[in-house]
Amino acid sequence: MANITEHMEHETTTGLDHRKLLIWAFLGSECMFFGSLIATYLVYYGQGLPGTPTPVQVLDIPTTSTSTFVLLMSSFMMVMSYNSISKGNVKNFRIWILCTAILGATFLGFQFYEFKEFATHYGLTPRTNLFGTTFFTTTGFHGAHVTVGVIWLMSLFFYSFKGDLTKDHGLMVDIAALYWHFVDVVWIVIFTMIYLIPVGVSS
Amino acid sequence: MASISNALRRPTSTTGVWGWITTVDHKKIGIMYGISAFSFFLIGGLEAFIIRLQLARPEHALVSPEIYSQLFTMHALTMIFLGVMPLSAAFFNLVIPLMIGARDVAFPRLNALSLWVFILGALMFQSGWVFGGAPNAGWFAYAPLTSSTFSPGHGMDYYVLGLGILGVSSVAAALNFIVTIINMRAPGMTLMKMPVFVWMTLVTSVLLVTAFPVITVGLIELFLDRTFGFHFFNPAAGADPVLWQHLFWVFGHPEVYILILPAMGIVTEVLPTFSKKPLFGYPVIVLSGISIGFMGWAVWSHHMFTVGLGPIANSVFALTTMTIAVPTGVKIFNWIATMWGGNIELKTPMLYSIGFIFLFIIGGLSGVMHAIAPSDAQQQDTYFIVAHVHYVLFGGSMFAIMSGIHYWFPKASGRMLSESIGKVSFWLMFIGMNVTFFPMHFLGMDGMPRRQYTYDSSYGWDFWNLVATIGVFFLAAGIIAFVHNFFRSIRKGEVAGNDPWDARTLEWSMASPPPEYNFAVIPTVSSRDAFWEQKQTGTTIKENEGGTAYGEEGNHGIHMPSPSYWPLVVAIGLTISGNGLMYSFPAAGFGVFLTMVGIYAWSMEPATAPDNH
């Protein structure tokens, strides 16, 4: 979203830019979206038919904690890319944001691997049982949000060659960064509720 | 990417059909919302009319049971999502920027997107009638009736995808109004100096952005079950169809406050104007509105008292529901106190607002009766509920909307609606409302279930059903009278001038209709009812020296945001995606592609074209 308007210096009642208010309101809304998906998962936990793959059997904590680490580090890269652009350093910005996108894509790669393992090794698909349905939907929508994020970041990367992202202390990057961190924070919740706790209480 | 917008030149016209299609002006967008929403309201009314004709006599077979199911489902969906909600959006658009001293909303193109997504989504919704079946499982679409096993065909897919798309429109608009109200008020207009209609719009918008995601998730889950065989609501896999009910009503209850709070806001503007008195208890009314917004999250399972949640859950929700009646009641007392001792002018807007109070009290009382869980066990799924729903939604929301239409029509069009036709339409609708819906309390008490295709004479329901159907003719006459009034007045109505009602708020301080830029100079405000203050004390509203709420002044005049067709392109892309998910995945892919093209082009183009004005 590299919209550059000519009227960014207008006064606002709060002194805050409209677009920052918009992204925060939107993130508040997204909390409810993921909250409902997670609620569905938690309500249905353990309710599937016996004899079909269960969380403790299929979840691979070592691999998923690696992908969690990857996503957390991507947030660090993101904040560094915003740091660069807000100081006017476009070259460094490009490096950091490319790294962010690459790490994001790596996270997605891990997710594809995990989904494939579940399907081929354990026969677990969304149609197999309740765990399959709720797990794939929740983590799948999170992955879709990461995908949108990667596309957004790459768009900013390419835009930096033609347009001026340094306006307003890099506001456009700031907004993308907020979205990216949000997606990371949702993953922290998912990793804890869906992976760590069920495995933790059962071990 | 910049070459896309170079190749297709940006529209510049603000007139003609293309001017309306590409507009980003909140006033035009408001008018388009209003006209399309009222048209859908008429369609919903026609559906209701057929329902009542079918029920006029026992053992009647005017339509088939299958069509009947589609009729009552679509009637509710049309009235709620394509009628009341967009009519409220029409008012938000027409009035809010003017009331807060702004020149437009915070994101004009996003505003246009909301409009076009609404119109296209609404058409998609209605197209089920033509393409093999409209949704037919009731407006709250309980699982597992809505599974692909029990609802084969595409009817319920129209429900899922249509409602999902409409959700995008509503959430985008709500986000826009939250930012507009918080960030674009005229200098000096603190939150506690804003008109109550602005407050109610803010609370409604917060409810919209928090509640819609919940039903979006429910719809996604239902869609995945139906289309891909997932198991979210499949009992055979261990799932619980009651989860759908919870997800639906966690959205659904805030939704009814979304339907009524703007209406209450409208009434709160009309009453002081026609009582020639300031609003009684402004802070209390604002606080009541906010608390209704909060408390609305704690009552949803009162729609589920008969599902078997158990006595503890039922008691908790009964208590929270009874509690939420309190702030509502407080508002009613404040409105009455506003009128008390005032110099009442019974013009048409005032008649509708007073009618609102009367009818909403009746609807609210039956609502409190439902709140008592054991009572509700008798009333649930009977015509008693139908009576309640219509008293609060028709007698409540629609009467307030009619009040708002008559009140702000002069501002939007520059002409007055006819008072005499207005009074006739009010009385016909008021009588019709009561003749149609009051007997439904009796029918409900007598055990007549809702969504009932026909009934046997031995139940003793014949008489009141016939009375209710007769009432519909009064309603129809009143609505036809209003439509006639509307078309007649657009062309031949008396010229309105700036302030035909001697009103209190900022929108009455400029020409009717307002110029494109609304305010030549953004006012500085120092009290509530700033415009009234100015009139009474003879002071002018202090002109905001040098600063503006939006845009620049200077040699080139006021720069307003330029028209754009990208919002329409994105809306078309979304609609194609929605239809594609039903019929053709490649088409859905194309829809997504088109949406992305639209979004990229939109983000490349500046809000105001450099060579504009």
Place this chain on the structure above:
Amino acid sequence: MASSHEEATHPTPATYAKIAVTLGLITAFEVLILYVDALTSFIIPIFIILSTVKFAMVAMFYMHLKFDNKLFTLFFASGVILATFVIFCLMLLFGAIGNGRYGSPEVATEISHTETHSDKAHDSTDKTVTTDSDYDTDASKTNDVVVASTSIIEIGTNGDQLSFDQTKMSAQAGEQVTVSFVNSAGAQQHNWVLVPAGPARLEIATLGMTAATTGWVPDDHRIIAHTNLINPGETGEVSFQVPSEGSYEFVCTFPGHSFTMFGEFEITQ
């Protein structure tokens, strides 16, 4: 009016890096404590606290909430709090906290990648029950009732929820057992019926819907044993000889209950 970035205490890249390291360390710690058996009973509060710390660090520093206008915090915190409230209420309403549901140990044991159990993944809405019960390599690790020498097995309900309080019962092949069913619901009648595992459960339950005069238990030769219809607050018993082999399930055949009120009946040799 001031524009957004006026803070004097703007974090430096070094701060950001320190936070990144901390986030990584906390995550590593979370994984490590999975292997500490002594902490298993505290693991839920530990994980919730740790993830809240990570969440807060990203929100306050990376998303800059600590340094920005409090309005942003209001928007975001409102969303988080409301979402948490909805999740919590739904879990309460479904009885999904503890008790064999979320937060309780799972019946299966350690992740075993060599199990090739399943390539019986069925899709579609057909039931997918496989009848092997050798997922469970160590029955004593479950929280189910294990047969004691007195041969009385107790089973109850989850309060008013339409579910038994255990999803698995076990008994010795060939033994004479008494199943004692405590109906702790406030207003529901229930029964306990032992049937072969698989499609039979729902078939028998469907037949039971017309068996109002026999406590909703149909006359079906597949039924191994059953209690009478038990009123709320009462207990009912049935004594029978456990079959020597095969896969079985127990279910309540009160109309509508069988979809959620059932479990596995394991026969141990």
